[in-house]
Amino acid sequence: MSSTDFLSDYSVRPNVWDEMYWQGNIREHYQLFFDSLIQASVTELSHKDDLAKKLFMSQGITFTVYNDGEGIEKIFPFDIIPRIITAKEWEQIELGIKQRIKALNIFLRDIYHDQFIIKDGVIPAALIHSCPGFLREMVNVNVPFDIYTHISGIDLIRDSDGSFYVLEDNLRTPSGVSYMLENRNMTYRIFPGLLPKNNVRSVKDYPDLLLKNLRLLAKQQKNEPTVVVLTPGVFNSAYFEHTTLARLMGVDLVEGRDLVVDNAKVYMKTTAGLKQVDVIYRRVDDEFLDPLVFNPDSILGVSGIYYAYRKGNVVIVNAPGNGVADDKAIYPYVPHMIRYYLNEEPVLKTVPTYGMDEPEHFKHVFANIHKMVIKKTNESGGYGMLMGHAADEKQVAVYKKEVEKNPRQFIAQPIISLSSVPCFINGKVQPRHVDLRPFSLYGPDGIEIVPGGLTRVALREGSLVVNSSQGGGSKDTWILG
Amino acid sequence: MLSRVADAVFWMARYMERTDNVLRMLRTNYIASQDEIQNFDWQLWVDGLSARSEAVVKVSNYREALRYLVLDKENDSSVLINIVRARENARSVQDYITKEVWQCMNDYYHLIHSSSTEQLLIENDPVTAIDNLLRESVLFYGTVDITMSRGEGYTFLNLGKYLERSLRTLDLLELKMQEIDAGGNEAMHWKYLLYSLSGYEFHTKRYKNALVSPDVLDQVFMNTQFPHSVLYSLHQAERYFRRLDSISLPEHFKEMSFLLGKSISNLQYGINSNAPAAEVRTVIVNTRAEIKMVAHKLAIFYFGYS
Structure with a gap:
């Protein structure tokens, strides 16, 4: 395929930052990859696309939709063309995320202890206490090394000028890291030789770093702590990720029914009897963790585990109660936190956010609805959103009524157009919108971020919704060295 | 090891062994019915291989019998259901078995669900279909032997x-x-x-x-x-x-x-x-x-x- 053929179908939308293509030219950091790409014919690319699908299927990197007993296997859509980020851009991202995680972690420690940030009038008390993620049970609980946000996934997007914005913070049980690892494994199968040629930094240290942190957290009690990953079970859509992490770290993957609490200690049921567990990387939400404290109907958790945690006999990762820090209504206050706790200016930008409980905001947002997106503060996965530019009057009216019922539960933001990158779709290379979720690990040694992340892509033309539940896919993310 | 994991590994092995045995038997029976035995009594095998509690299914020829015993999703003892169960067990201990064993189970699962297997079994040469499946079965045993820790x-x-x-x-x-x-x-x-x-x-x-x-x-x-x-x-x-x-x-x-x-x-x-x-x-x-x-x-x- 010649360069002109290649670009003939590549039409970047106006006011969108395309990460590869700029004013008729290929950006410098994409050039090397682009030169290799145009040597391949459409048929070759289609073969690569098929190969990737086949590999995902045969390796069981799938999720199962269950109906009538037997499940149907599906793969998360994967786009073969990697997304490329320069070393300089990454340096900024890394700096910004570390700063943000540090501030959010101090915020969690503060909010569950002295609440200086409320007393000093930086954040209103009502906002915190109306937040469903705020757990009264965590007040005055001391967590090991004062770390709450052990694993976080901060979602970043790029506006039309190319600058990075934080879209949301995920501090509870962010998922997707297994796809970061698997997408990379896929790339060296479908583009042999290109990773070293482009000097792409490796992501494979992630499980080792995670395990190191998990073990260090229990070091105060034990030299050889027992670490487990707690999964809700095979029916969970992220089950593949749970098994991958357990396998790569070489630790047991347990379900709630494998654990039991006795005398405020947590044990797992093994063939040789009970064995004490010291650190739990849980992928079960707070609400389902302990039926004695939270949702009494939950069978995913373990009775008494929260008491064991408060007694300091087991470490739970991430700490319960983090939902207060990644609530969408708290999001606009994060820059204030950074200034308040760290006395620094935020490195990463924040999208202007309007709390709908302010009548002025409410008026402003609905007056400019075609430029706005309204989201529920405690929903994720792209659910419960209204994209103003794509909604008709009737939909807006229905949604407005919803907001009026409980305005605290909604925020609005101006629609950010999201940068685009090349994707191979239906035999053509076309631009599609993406976001980026790098994964940061906070342990007793500090915050570390593997150079990479999950790039989620909105596969439908013009769509800005990247969530996998809403027709999104993913692609490999290259950070150049 | 976790009791749940031990249980799942045990049952994965049982279902795989069952699958292998049933396929070898069906292969032999099919050949017998084509070559030597006139009026081969498939009904006896259909009854004998079904769980006792199941309603009796009547088959009138070898194609029907093979379809029922190998591919029928309603037949609780069919080869397909055995493989699905083996794989569900493997899935729940995916972190414990090796990646290679898991991949092997997947390939087996996708093969038995493929249209080519159905077509060979129902319309063309059932021996080829069964041989293809048996190849996956021996691959499983070999992969277990070579990759699993003792x-x-x-x-x-x-x-x-x-x-x-x-x-x-x-x-x-x-x-x-x-x-x-x-x-x-x-x-x-x-x-x-x-x-x-x-x-x-x-x-x-x-x-x-x-x-x-x-x-x-x-x-x-x-x-x-x-x-x-x-x-x-x-x-x-x-x-x-x-x-x-x-x-x-x-x-x-x-x-x-x-x-x-x-x-x-x-x-x-x-x-x-x-x-x-x-x-x-x-x-x-x-x-x-x-x-x-x-x-x-x-x-x-x-x-x-x-």
Whole structure:
């Protein structure tokens, strides 16, 4: 395929930052990859696309939709063309995320202890206490090394000028890291030789770093702590990720029914009897963790585990109660936190956010609805959103009524157009919108971020919704060295 | 290891062994029905391989029988359902088994669901379809052997495999005896039994007579060099079980050793190859009950069943 053929179908939308293509030219950091790409014919690319699908299927990197007993296997859509980020851009991202995680972690420690940030009038008390993620049970609980946000996934997007914005913070049980690892494994199968040629930094240290942190957290009690990953079970859509992490770290993957609490200690049921567990990387939400404290109907958790945690006999990762820090209504206050706790200016930008409980905001947002997106503060996965530019009057009216019922539960933001990158779709290379979720690990040694992340892509033309539940896919993310 | 994981590994191995045995048997039966046996009674096999509680399904020809026994999603004992169950067990212990074993299970799962398998089985040459499936089965055994660590999981896996194998051999023998009762050349039925157990070549080398009952029964029950014999399978199960000594509660270990030892002794000293068919049937029923008791106690002592 010649360069002109290649670009003939590549039409970047106006006011969108395309990460590869700029004013008729290929950006410098994409050039090397682009030169290799145009040597391949459409048929070759289609073969690569098929190969990737086949590999995902045969390796069981799938999720199962269950109906009538037997499940149907599906793969998360994967786009073969990697997304490329320069070393300089990454340096900024890394700096910004570390700063943000540090501030959010101090915020969690503060909010569950002295609440200086409320007393000093930086954040209103009502906002915190109306937040469903705020757990009264965590007040005055001391967590090991004062770390709450052990694993976080901060979602970043790029506006039309190319600058990075934080879209949301995920501090509870962010998922997707297994796809970061698997997408990379896929790339060296479908583009042999290109990773070293482009000097792409490796992501494979992630499980080792995670395990190191998990073990260090229990070091105060034990030299050889027992670490487990707690999964809700095979029916969970992220089950593949749970098994991958357990396998790569070489630790047991347990379900709630494998654990039991006795005398405020947590044990797992093994063939040789009970064995004490010291650190739990849980992928079960707070609400389902302990039926004695939270949702009494939950069978995913373990009775008494929260008491064991408060007694300091087991470490739970991430700490319960983090939902207060990644609530969408708290999001606009994060820059204030950074200034308040760290006395620094935020490195990463924040999208202007309007709390709908302010009548002025409410008026402003609905007056400019075609430029706005309204989201529920405690929903994720792209659910419960209204994209103003794509909604008709009737939909807006229905949604407005919803907001009026409980305005605290909604925020609005101006629609950010999201940068685009090349994707191979239906035999053509076309631009599609993406976001980026790098994964940061906070342990007793500090915050570390593997150079990479999950790039989620909105596969439908013009769509800005990247969530996998809403027709999104993913692609490999290259950070150049 | 976790009790739940041990349980799932055990059952994964049982379903895989069952699949392998059933496929070998179907392959032999199909060839028999094409070549030597006029009016092959597929209904007997359909009834014999179905769970007792299921409603009886009537088949009128070999295609229907094969479709029902291999691909039918409604048939709780079909090969497809066995593979689905093996894979569901494997999925729940994906972090414990190796990536290669998991991948193997996946390929098997996708193959049995593929349209090519269905087409070969229903419209073209069923032997090719079964051979393709059996290739995945031996790949599974090889992959387990080459990649799995020799820890507890491997022990439970082999316990599942050999207990299931002994049960399959007993079941198959019982069905064959029913076929012989219904009439036909006895030697020919014995030959197909041995083909189903991959033991015909062994028989011709080891036994000098031409396919007589005492020799066949000796091979199928007692021959410790024949990998599908009941005694060989129980010896293997016992050998693997002994490895659990260090992790077991002494009283559990003792009881399990007793049960396994008893079933082996009963078989070794309690059967005469020249015995009349009725007596052989009783041995089959008793041995089966003893093996099921071993599996039952294993579940209670090691898998956390109550």
